[in-house]
Amino acid sequence: MQRFGNNGIEGDVPDVVIGRMPIYLRALVLLNSQDIKDVSSHQLGDLLGITPAQIRKDLSYFGRFGKQGKGYSVAHLSSAIREVLGVVPGVQWPVALVGVGSLGLALLGYPNFGREGFRIVEAFDVDPQQIGRTVSGLTIRPIHELNRVLGESQVRIAIVAVPASQAQQVVDQLVSAGVRSVLNYAPYSPRVPDDVRVSNIDPVLSLQAMTYFVKEDLV
Amino acid sequence: MQRFGNNGIEGDVPDVVIGRMPIYLRALVLLNSQDIKDVSSHQLGDLLGITPAQIRKDLSYFGRFGKQGKGYSVAHLSSAIREVLGVVPGVQWPVALVGVGSLGLALLGYPNFGREGFRIVEAFDVDPQQIGRTVSGLTIRPIHELNRVLGESQVRIAIVAVPASQAQQVVDQLVSAGVRSVLNYAPYSPRVPDDVRVSNIDPVLSLQAMTYFVKEDLV
DNA sequence: AGCTGTGAAGTATTTCACAGCT
């Protein structure tokens, strides 16, 4: 059986492969801005520090986008990857934000979300000082409205920027309101059902892993 | 030959294992704050969504920290992991920050770095408006001083929070000034020599990968 | 001549399953 475009069986694509597709897309957007029309897996690999074989293999999960002897059309491959991921021009994925402390506020003002196909459409907090405030055209809602508001909405992706102590209950509420993917900035790994995805972003964990390697160098 | 404690051969510990050690440490700190004295690999696994076998295997790369029939002492395992990583109480790893835009400023004020053994000791920017300003007790330096200042320092870890267009040259400068590990917030994957480590943190890439899975749910 | 797409081979990582200690 054929696997073709993004309408075939998708369940068997490894998660690591999905994780690299946005990296390829970002590189292609860069090449496009430099008016480069075609790129080989070798060139792309040099740019990203990824082997050409891996790039070809990754892309082959979704289709045959290249031309032998020529490589890939930057424009064509970009739109193919966008299609695969669901990040298509003209579509903005609605996202909810929970936690409007200094990090949450910074995320609200982060211009790349809009540029890359996402829009924060709801923001929640527990702090009475924050509730009702309007930031970037968005009114901060009390968190007890989360379930009702998101339940009535199309939001399936949320960003969590609350203290560690509240992360689990916030994620639980998001999941029961229909959220399927969570970008979690809280320094705590929340437990979720198998069909929900969490990406944890904790700079401290990254730094702590780095010290292991830096320490070695010193010895 | 024996591998024992953290003074044996370390080069053969898989990177994925190193990456999980800070996660274990964070969980142990939490358990300790709840006055829990002992924990089994099964309990820890439930807490983190990691299989008990994986936890035991991971820890076994560094030593034998558990007691059969009993599990691990929270206090003892915490300090063992701290020792392995080089994240020990009383030691603060000096870190350089490049880029003091809104993200860089937020990082300067982020309290968890200090709490977890890191201190931003130098900050650089290109913007003449920022240079000379004092933020959180730190004077922003012009980037042309980077090489000299870091070359004379013990700094081996840096955080990059500059626009994508400048990320590569900033990373190049950091590497030539002796930095071995980079936490990169720029939406660009910089190329580095094999002996330098980069952790990329780009929320947009995480979100774009999420849309793939969310999209499936909608079909 | 140059490059893709892909089975097959090679590595890396995870999980199993159980001997052995408390």
Added chain:
DNA sequence: AGCTGTGAAATACTTCACAGCT
């Protein structure tokens, strides 16, 4: 009875190497 530590088995991921197209 309960749990660790660990070889061995299983699975996942990456790289090789080459047929086949342009």
